[in-house]
Amino acid sequence: MSRTLMIALTAAFAAPVAAAPAFTGKAPASAQQCLALKNARIADTQITKAEWSADGEVAGDRMSALTGGRGRAVQAGAHCIVEGEIGARTGIDSKPYGTKFQLRLPAAWNRKFLFQGGGGVNGFVGPALGSIPIRASSATPALTRGYAVVSMDGGHPTPTPDFGGDPEARLDFAYRSTGKVTAVAKSLIRQMYRAEPQHSYFMGCSNGGREAMIAAQRYPQEFDGVIAANPGFRLSRAAVAEVWDTHQFMKIAPKNADGHQILANALTQADLDKVSQAVLRRCDAKDGLKDGVINAWESCDFQPEMAGLSKAKTAALKAVFDGAKNSRGGQIYSGWYYDSGINAKGWRDWKLGDSQTAEPNARNVTLGAGSLKWYFMTPPVPDFDLSRFDFDTDTPKTDATGKINDATDTDMSAFKNNGGKFIIITGISDPVFSAKDQRDWFRAMQRDTPDAASFSRMFMVPGMTHCGGGQAFDDFDPLTALENWHDHGTAPERILAKGKAFPGRSMPLCAYPKTATFTGGNPELAESFVCR
Known part of the structure; x- marks a missing residue:
């Protein structure tokens, strides 16, 4: 446990707590209890807001493309909103730092606590709703279920990677902010409800x-x-892999009328559709049912030559899916499974983008490049030309950050x-x-x-x-x-x-190593599949 977390926990647990009432399913709270949290005293922490939300509306997550959170507003029931900042300071780069957080405490608490994860390089405080972080999920969010939910910004105020210029901010983003916010959130929960969480989750x-x-x-x-x-x-090596992918695709990216190579056109949508269809032809039926879903993904033996692309495009696709390597053929980052989703918008958004200018908008470039130069490389090299990245000599520059960042x-x-x-x-x-x-x-x-x-x-x-x-x-x-x-x-x-x-269809997701296997009956229904 870090010294910072120990200090925060000591201060948090030092706060006087009345005896917990007998638990009867829901721990009630009031607006008066909520407003009192504005005066909560927790070491190195400033409470900036304690407000009661009677209508319980929670705004949509503006960063849902990165977090997987719910992008639309939700009515979550009456609750308390507490916001604050832990460890406010000025960094060695003269920029303001500190870990900002938002904690939502429901009127009827179920004695559970959920820490809601961020996305991208953080630098924003998402609405602490606790929605399932898969954008399509229609499941009830944690706050609506009665959880106390906290979110945070990871220790820096903007969703940009330049925080990597400050060593303390690097540690906060890597892991320390999680410990700090956990201690403060649990202290505020105790002060609000006079009870401890029975379960503490992170999602x-x-x-x-x-x-x-x-x-x-x-x-x-x-x-x-x-x-x-x-x-x-394994973000430190995934960042290197993003550069690898861009290098491979730029080798085949055609030029526009101005003579600029266009990353987005290295593989057209028609190309990706052909690959997806070819993967399905090869591997769809391996799970016992030809239905557009490759449940037998581990046994899929598709090869890029089967898609009928040009020799250059086939070579680029193979280089990407085989994973980033150094000049000796040593694996830097894992390879990838061939799957039907290669033609989806989400795949293109990361690998290729759709920009028709000399400025690519693929997230591998817009997010990955800055993160690699500012955060993953030690020391930061903000003016580094990633088109000249050397996978032999530059990859080891990410090792130091990997040791504190990678889980x-x-x-x-x-x-x-x-x-x-x-x-x-x-x-x-x-x-x-x-x-x-x-x-x-x-x-x-x-x-x-x-x-x-x-x-x-x-x-x-x-x-x-x-x-x-x-x-x-x-x-x-x-x-x-x-x-x-x-x-x-x-x-x-x-x-x-x-x-x-x-x-109209349903399917079981099976605990690995089992996969959903069709056994007969109506292929539209999950009960026609077993996990084996």
């Missing part, structure tokens, strides 16, 4: 999924349930021994964090953590891109699965899923 997608894994690995005594969706758990621990005994339950969800067609890398980490964790099956499950979603989208059954509810595991001892072996890509 996020993308960087928020990485934060969820960090919560389990670095703060195993603070959380007893984690849902990590499409987690960027790669494979012995999770401390979390398990504290009663923790761990659920990972990943889209097979995620274009920024490889599902193959996630699969390999999960296998290593099962090997290195005794009795891993007693506390961990992984669900892979065929066709799904980053935090939802694609030709996928991407409407599902892992939070209820986690609740049933903790409250009733029912480990999730399958999660019912639906999706706009397949109207």
Whole structure:
């Protein structure tokens, strides 16, 4: 445990707390209790807002493309909104820093606490709603269920990577802000309800999924349930892979009338459609049913030559899907699974974008390039020309940040021994964090953590891109699965899923290594599939 977290926890627990009332299902709270939190005294923390929301409306998440959060407003029931900042300071770069947070405390509390993960490079405080961080999910958000929910900005005020110029801000983004906000949120919960949370969960997608894994690995005594969706758990190397992908596609990117290469046109939509259809032709029926879903994704033996693209485009596609390598052929970042979601908008948004100018808008460039130069490379090199990135000599410059940032621990005994339950969800067609890398980490964790099956499950979603989208059954509810595991001892072996890509249909998502296999009956219904 870090010294900063120890100080925060000591101060938080020092606050006087009345004896907890007998718990009868919901812990009630009032506007008066809420407003009193404006005067809460917690070390190194300033409370800037304590306001009662009688109508319970929560605004949509403006950053949902990065967080997977709900993009529209939600009526969540009466609740208290507390906002504040921990550790306000001026950095060595003369910029203001501190960890801002938002905590929402429902009028009828269910004695549970949820930490909501962020996205991108953070730098914003999303509405603390606790929606399932898969954009298509229609499941009830945590706040509406009665959870106390907190969100934060990761220790810097803008969604830009230049915080990497300050060493303290690097540590806050990597893991320290999670510990700080957890301590402060739990203190405010105790002061509001005069009771402790019975369960503390962390749930996020993308960087928020990485934060969820960090919560389990670095703060195993603070959380007893984690849902990590499409987690960027090896972000330092994924950032290098983004540059690798761009290099490969720029080799074949055609020029416009002004003589500028256009990244978006390296593969046209027609090209991606051809690849998707060819993958389906090769692998769709391997799960027992030809239905547009590749449940047997591990046995898919598609090769890019099967798509009928030009020789140059085939070579570029193969180089990308084989994963980033150094000049000796050593693997820098994992390869990728071929899947039907390659022609989805979410895949193009990350790898290629749609800009027809010399300025690419692929997220691999707009997000990845700045993050690599400012944060992942040590020291920061903001003027680095990534078109000249040397995968032999420049890749090791990300190692120092990787040691504090990446959630790669494979012995999770401390979390398990504290009663923790761990659920990972990943889209097979995620274009920024490889599902193959996630699969390999999960296998290593099962090997290195005794009795891993007693506390961990992984669900892979065929066709799904980053935090939802694609030709996928991407409407599902892992939070209820986690609740049933903790409250009733029912480990999730399958999660019912639906999706706009397949109207009227349902499908089980199966706990790895099992996959949904058709056994007969109506192929539109989940009960016609078993996990085997």
